[in-house]
Amino acid sequence: MADRIALPPQLSQIPLFQGLPEPALTDILQHSQARRVEKDSFLFMQGDPADHLYVLMEGRAKLCQVTSEGQQVILKFAAPWEMIGGLAIVGGGIYPVCCMVAEDSRVMSWSTTVLEGLLQRYPLIAINATRWMSNHVKETQQLFTQLATERVEQRLAHTLLRLISQMGQEQAEGMALDITLTRQDLAEMSGTTLFTVSRILNQWEKQGLVEAGRERVRVKSPHGLVVIARDLKL
Amino acid sequence: MADRIALPPQLSQIPLFQGLPEPALTDILQHSQARRVEKDSFLFMQGDPADHLYVLMEGRAKLCQVTSEGQQVILKFAAPWEMIGGLAIVGGGIYPVCCMVAEDSRVMSWSTTVLEGLLQRYPLIAINATRWMSNHVKETQQLFTQLATERVEQRLAHTLLRLISQMGQEQAEGMALDITLTRQDLAEMSGTTLFTVSRILNQWEKQGLVEAGRERVRVKSPHGLVVIARDLKL
DNA sequence: TTTGTTCTTTGCGCTAGAGCAAATAGCGGT
DNA sequence: ACCGCTATTTGCTCTAGCGCAAAGAACAAA
Secondary structure (H helix, E strand, C coil): CCCCCCCCHHHHHCHHHCCCCHHHHHHHHHCCEEEEECCCCEEECCCCECCEEEEEEEEEEEEEEECCCCCEEEEEEECCCCEECHHHHCCCCECCCEEEEEEEEEEEEEEHHHHHHHHHHCCHHHHHHHHHHHHHHHHHHHHHHHHHHCCHHHHHHHHHHHHHHHHEEECCCCEEECCCCCHHHHHHHHCCCHHHHHHHHHHHHHCCCEEEECCEEEECCHHHHHHHHCCCCC | CCCCCCCCHHHHHCHHHCCCCHHHHHHHHHCCEEEEECCCCEEECCCCECCEEEEEEEEEEEEEEECCCCCEEEEEEECCCCEECHHHHCCCCECCCEEEEEEEEEEEEEEHHHHHHHHHHCCHHHHHHHHHHHHHHHHHHHHHHHHHHCCHHHHHHHHHHHHHHHHEEECCCCEEECCCCCHHHHHHHHCCCHHHHHHHHHHHHHCCCEEEECCEEEECCHHHHHHHHCCCCC
C-alpha cells in the first residue's frame, strides 16, 4: 500500500473519485498500489478475470480487441489520469479487451476487493462509476455509427481529431501527437488497412493538412480535418 | 403514480432492481408511471434531455442513431423487460440515440428526479446500474469490432443470431422472429444496404437456412448461421 | 559504417459491395 | 376485385478500398 505519499491533485479529477472529500481521497490513495510498467507489456489480456481497476499516472496505453481470426482493433488510447479496466468495479467479470502499454508508464491500481470496500464507504463512487460508464457507452456507440456510415477518409480524420483533442500538444503550427503511432495503429482505430492510411496521409501531406513521419503524425490544420470528417466539401 | 397494482414478478428481474427486497420493489413500483405507446411513436429523440428511464412491459422498441447526413443506424432492438434510456439514471445528460416504438407497446418509466430518490434509499441500484452499463459497453465494443473486421455476410448472420437469441420463438423448425423487420432494418443493424441484405437472404433461403417474407424472417438453421458468422467454411 | 529490423510507400489487380433503376410482389383499404 | 402504397427483388454498373509484392526509408544495434 502506498503510504505517506502526498495526495496528487489529479486524484480528485479521476471520474470515479470526483466530488469526494479529502479524507476519502486519502483513504483511496492509501488503498492503491502503484507500479511502473514498461512499453509493450500488458496490464491485462482479453479474457482475464477483471480484478483490477487501473489509472494511468504517466505514459500511454492502448485498449485492443482481438478477433478469433486474429485481427486486431484498437478501441482507444488512454492518456494520463484516465481510467482503464472500469469493468473491475463490479466483480465477477472478464475483460473484453486487452490493455497494452504503449510507452514506459506508471499506473496506480485498486483490486476488486478493495473497491468493494470503497464502494461501501463512499456510495458516491457508484454514482460516478455509472456516469463514467454511460459516457463510455455513448462514445462507443458514436464510434460504431461512424464506422457504419462514413468513408475511410472521414473515419481517419475523426480518429486523428479524437487523438489530438485527447492528447495533442499545441504547437506553433497545429497540434503534435507525442505517441508512437504506426500506420497500422491508425488503421486499427479507423477500421481500415495500413495501406489506405498511408495513401490518405500522403495525400493530406501534399495538401498541407498533416505532417507524417515514421511512427509520428502532426496535424497542421485541425480545421481542415474537420472539413473532411464532416464531409463538408468534396 | 401506479397504486395498488400487483407487483409484477418481472420487476425483480430488471437489471437495475435485481437483489432488492420486496418492500423496495413496491416502493419502486409506486414511483413508476405506466402508459401505452403506439407503433411508430418515439419515447425520446436523439438530443433530448435524458430525464426518463423506461422499461418495456410489452411490445418492441428500437434504438437508432441518425448521422448529420441523415443516415440511420439501429443500435439494438429492445424486448419486454429490457431497460431503455439508462443514461437517465445519472442526471444532466442528453440521449445520444432515439427510441422508436416498433409495435404497440406498454412501458413503465421513472423520472430522473424519482430515480435520484431511489438511488439514495437503495444504494444497490447504483451498483446494478454500473453492472448494467458495463455490460452495455462490452456489447457495443463487440459490435464495433465485428463491424470493423467481418464481411457483410458474417455481420448479417450475427445480427440475426443476436435477434433470435434475444427474442426468437422456438418453432418446429428453427426460430421465428415476430417483429416486423424490413430489409432496411437489417441493413441498418449490420452496416450495409437493403440490396445486399436482400441478396444474401435470398441466397440463404435457397440453401434452406432461412425463410424470408415481407417484413418477416424465420431462421430455419441457427447452426448454419453460426457457421457463416464464424466463417468456419467457405 | 554496416547490418538487420521494422515501418512505410507505391504500383497493380481485383472484388465486395454500394448505388441506381425498373420490375415485381404483398398487403390494406375501399 | 381493384387500387395504391410500400417493401422487395434483380440486373447492371461502378468504385472505394483491400491485398499483395517489391522497393525504399528510418532507426537501432553492433
